[in-house]
Amino acid sequence: MRTLQFLKKEGLQSLAAPETVLLMLLFPLLLTWVLGTAFSNISARTLDLPETRLPFVSDGGMVAQLYQSNSRNSSLTLEPITEDALQSGLADGSLKQYVELTDKELILHSDDQKGMEAMMVRMYSNAFIQQANLTGAALNAGRPDLMAPAFSEYIRIEGIDGRAEPSSFGYYGVTMLTMILMYGSLQTVSMLSQEKAGRTSLRLKASPYAMSKVFLVKTLASCFILISQAAIIVLFNHFVYGIQYRNIGFVLLMVVPLAVFVTSLGVLAYQIFRKEEAASVFLNILTIALVFLGGGYMMVSLDDSTFATLTQFSPIGWVNQGLFRYIYRGSQEPILWAGVKLLGLSLAMFLLAFRLFLREEGSDRVAAD
């Protein structure tokens, strides 16, 4: 019951400073949007063709109608023009090119035959003819299912060797999440130092509630708050930005070891430095370094060898790589392995921090500070 009351108190204190909580949530969401938008062009793996408009005249036959209606799928818009308008445009020089289409042939009238419009017409025409051939072949072979494949379902764009890559939003939806979790170590330090700064540690120590439990409860509360923040960020990213996480539940589960790691790191830093300011400076520097090594700031291909090497030196990198490989390649092994390594490190750091805590509690520091 006392432990629950303590957890409740920690929760109330966190909510009592909504600006801090809001900042911890808004910061990654805003960064994801800013970086996602800024890098969206760089990250595009396909070149969007410009929308091309060309006037055309036709005999109104079936082929001409099909040609015109299907052209929109290829960013080509054929705009019907009357014979009078055609002649007038040619006479005053305002019409530079046009398409003439009958059931027998297609003629592109143009003085710029190597230009973008001419190229678009050639590409689309080839595709149109191939589609017609395919339809004819399918009809002859008795395979009507092949006659009109749906474009959006039939075509998928992948990286080389069939490897999927995240979009800029997908990338920062992961790296900003892990980055803000890393900054959670500062939150842990703040929670631990709060009792000393407010002198309430004196009252806590004079109470029958064991200080070792205070230590454990505060650590637990800090970790729980971090996981809650991560859940909010992931849900917001998914439902507002449309970022895909393959399986949100699994991703959140895999974020837990990182939250545990970050909490343990904060606890250890506080026990070593014993001052909030010093611990915070150290953690800030460490966070920047680990996020950088983990590919948190600059968008890198999953298959970039330098990135792969650097991430080995950063727990953030392990998680980033692991999550990317799970979300975009469907492989669970890297993130599970990252989780195991993080939990192992967390246990070691926490035990060391707890030992330092017990040593401090055995001294006169609590009252003397």
Place this chain on the structure above:
Amino acid sequence: MLEVKKLVKRYGSKLAVSDVSFKVEKGEIYGLLGPNGAGKSSTINIITGLIRKDSGQVLIGGLDLDRELTKAKYLLGIVPQDLAIYNDLNALQNVKFFGSLYGLSGSALQKQALETLAFVGLSDKAKDKVKTFSGGMKRRLNIACGLVHRPQLLILDEPTVGIDPQSRNHIMEAILQLNREGMTILYTTHYMEEAEQLCSRIAIMDAGQIVAQGNLQELRSLIEENWYIVVKVKGTPPMEELSHVAGVEKIDLNGNALRFTCRGKHAQLRDILEVQGQHHSEILDLSIDEPNLEDVFLTLTGKRLRD
């Protein structure tokens, strides 16, 4: 209720508490009086389990702190010298949280928390954030947090430091009321007026030692050979000549009142009046003063309480 035997505490080479022994009976207010650095807080910190003693024994309600610290803590309530409350919570949340540390829960916790807030005069501020409180209100809440679990022994470490007279009076009244209800109180202060007003028995501490203890009369009797003459004069008194009067140990000038600390018998009064007369200094009033704890402390240690 509390027995402290031959307590010793060192910080490095500095002896903070030296062979301190005293006993607080159930239902009394016992004062630890001494200047800053006398060893009062160290003594209290040992009693409350905040720091470890080097040697000696502490018994609370018959429980030896060395063996039954946790049990003994249930009997204790502490009001630290520094404000030990959460500024980002409201008053009720503070009191309830500290009450819960002593095993209170549910409706009992709610009831006792509200009663305690009413006792310190903060009922109407129960739902207000502590950061909006004045210094005096925070002090009162600091006391409430130490009281909520109804301890048998309440330890107050300089609870009136830095507050306005109105809040101080409120706190003093509250302490007396608690005592009337049967609570035993250990009170440390460096304000001799507070010790005189509140405490049934007082230990005077200096340099880590108890230099004297007893009730007010017993302490005054330690300096019974001293007596104090207060003379109110008009104009500037002849301080130089007066200081040479035989038997006058010290003269304190406060406004137009001269307070003579004299050793011996009544001869000095005649001599003082003679000097005044020689300098045509008009005497407005004359009285014999009772020795106070400041006098006792000064006589026993050679130092003032607020040095």
